[in-house]
Amino acid sequence: MLAEDDARHPIAFNGSEFRVWKTMPEDEHYYGLGDKAGPVDHRGFSYTMWNTDAYGWEEGTDPLYKDIPFFLALRKGRSYGIFLDNTWRSQFDFGHAHPDTYSFGAEGGDLDYYFIYGLDPKQVIERYTDLTGRAPLPPLWALGFQQSRYSYTPQSRVEEIARTFREKKIPSDVLYLDIDYQEKNRPFTIDPQRFPDFPGMVRSLDTLGFKLVAITDLHIAKFPGYKPYDEGLAGNYFAHNPDGSVYSGVVWPGASVFPDFTWAPARAWWGTLYKDFVSMGVRGFWNDMNEPAVFMRPDKTAPLEVADRVDSGGTETQRALHNVFGMENSRATYEGLRKLQGNVRPFVLTRATYAGGQRYAATWTGDNSSTWNHYRLSIPTLLSLGISGMPFAGDDIG
Incomplete structure (x- = not known):
């Protein structure tokens, strides 16, 4: 079993809101979700997806500029991805609320998500971009x-x-x-x-x-x-x-x-x-x-x-x-x-985007500061963007 619904928490609807829970094996790890400040492995954290003008963001600032509701899961060499195709404000929790459960949901819109299997992480991302599109060749x-x-x-x-x-x-x-x-x-x-x-x-x-x-x-x-x-x-x-x-x-x-x-x-x-x-x-x-x-x-x-x-x-x-x-x-x-x-x-450079935005523009990590800490934070942030299907991404340095 790669991704199992949590029997203790069935899919829940509350008015326009919904939430999905799945069991979280102790040795599974989670990556992606666009520009998220902090560790590249999201296990133990929760995130909000709502494009935000986050001037001077720091480690742990959330949300940031982009909503890419796709994550890659990796466990003992086996991998899969989940793409929540929902543009409303959404939230992902990787064991922050419950240590053996991850969950995702949105404030409205359709409950429409894709489970993407791949033999390795590369194939998962390839199949995700089969769905959402790939970046054109830049000049x-x-x-x-x-x-x-x-x-x-x-x-x-x-x-x-x-x-x-x-x-x-x-x-x-x-x-x-x-x-x-x-x-x-x-x-x-x-x-x-x-x-x-x-x-x-x-x-x-x-x-x-x-x-x-x-x-x-x-x-x-x-x-x-x-x-x-x-x-x-x-x-x-x-x-x-x-x-x-x-x-x-x-x-x-x-x-x-x-x-x-x-x-x-x-x-x-x-x-x-x-x-x-x-x-x-x-x-x-x-x-x-x-x-x-x-x-x-x-x-x-x-x-x-x-x-x-x-x-x-x-x-x-x-x-x-x-x-x-x-x-x-x-x-x-x-x-x-x-x-x-x-x-x-x-050549177009954009600050905010959504899943599939790689078809139209490169991106960067927004308004950071000229500090060693931001220089350090840029590495996991850029890796997360790449895993999220945004191959052409940079950050301000110097």
Whole structure:
């Protein structure tokens, strides 16, 4: 028997919630679940799956940025995986509550999970990614060293950094621009004072052998006259409050609205917003703050009652869609770049994602600190992401 239901705890339903218990052999160990801070072996711990803006996270901070409700079990060379295909807030307990039982459940949605057998861990992960998809081949330059910080500004400083790297013969293939290149922190804009010749800067970086990755947060400033806001409002592409009004939350630009990334027309429109940057030669894009993060709220995200349209028709609230919001944001970016760039391989970096997000974007471990402890924590966190089907993952160092 590889995975046995616990006879003492039958599957339980409580209103919309459910929970599944299974026996936990004393020599079985558990891995995966995406970015979890702490030991790579999850035995003895419990975890919540709810994409969260976890600035300055530390060992034991939970939840973090990604919801990947898949784990790998290993015992005496035998292995299997369980994938809970549920996007609501969920929880996994590996012997924390009961030392001889592990369990998982969610606050709502369907009880729908896959048992995945494999002769070894590699085969389990192969079969899991057969189901959820695999990462596309990235552009070659994306495998090089990528230099980023908060934040390089103005244009002269960006160009100075590039020249200094080359003068000192420090290998690097990529420079990142955080929000300071934007006008009033509005995505898809360029501050003409700080970056007076943005296309020329991109060309000069390319001459020095640098590809440029620019941040494009998913929030759109609520400001008439700002093209993405005007277009999105005209197309009715934004998430709504229960009363039918457009939801607005405070983020970097101030009052902001949020596209319906779970709805194909909104994703297609979002993809068109990259046209100008692509024509300038910007080669990669960084989707940050896409849990979605919202300032001035204790839960740091959009209210659970906010509704988004879905591809199957109708709407769902953030209770069901919160955990897939980041993945659908990176999907919209990736699919838009596929259309705009032709045969050029897209590069998208996302902070938040869900199971299957590896099809659209690479990821990193979010806002850590420049400490030896975070350097140490990065190793098990990256291993957990790899086991969870995210092969292209990195972290901030230095």
